[in-house]
Amino acid sequence: MENCLFCKIIEGTIPSACVYQDEKTYAFRDINPAAPTHVLVVPKTHCSGLSAVDELDDATLAACLRTVKKVAEQEGLTGGFRMVSNCGAHACQSVPHLHFHVLGGEQLSEKMV
Numbered sequence: 624m625e626n627c628l629f630c631k632i633i634e635g636t637i638p639s640a641c642v643y644q645d646e647k648t649y650a651f652r653d654i655n656p657a658a659p660t661h662v663l664v665v666p667k668t669h670c671s672g673l674s675a676v677d678e679l680d681d682a683t684l685a686a687c688l689r690t691v692k693k694v695a696e697q698e699g700l701t702g703g704f705r706m707v708s709n710c711g712a713h714a715c716q717s718v719p720h721l722h723f724h725v726l727g728g729e730q731l732s733e734k735m736v
């Protein structure tokens with residue numbers, strides 16, 4: 624998808640700190656971390672967000688969740704972690720390419736928002 628920031632990161636036009644990738648997914652460090660570990664997991668196929676997830680095949684969607692788990696293991700988040708996906712304006716989604724935030728490495732707030 625032209626002019627999509629995360630598509631450009633996936634194709635390498637824009638640099639990123641990759642922590643894991645496979646055929647269907649790409650995981651990289653958030654440029655503005657909100658926790659000691661803050662990684663973004665994205666499908667390599669463009670999809671604007673959770674509300675457009677019907678565009679993605681089931682294998683790619685499942686691969687995203689497996690990558691979240693792999694990243695948590697690789698980052699040593701044995702104490703736990705949180706996965707967040709903001710969708711649309713009310714959730715303040717700022718990049719319209721589906722992404723899962725993986726947050727951990729410290730005690731996170733009880734509050735979700």
Ligand code: 5GP
Pocket residue numbers: 628637639640651652653654655656663708709715716717718719
């Ligand atoms: P959202 O607000 O859409 O849920 O999350 C977008 C995330 O992308 C934000 O946490 C933001 O810090 C991150 N981000 C925005 N631009 C870049 C970038 O160029 N590189 C990286 N690694 N992260 C980015």
Ligand code: ZN
Pocket residue numbers: 624627628629630631668669670719720
């Ligand atoms: Zn994209």
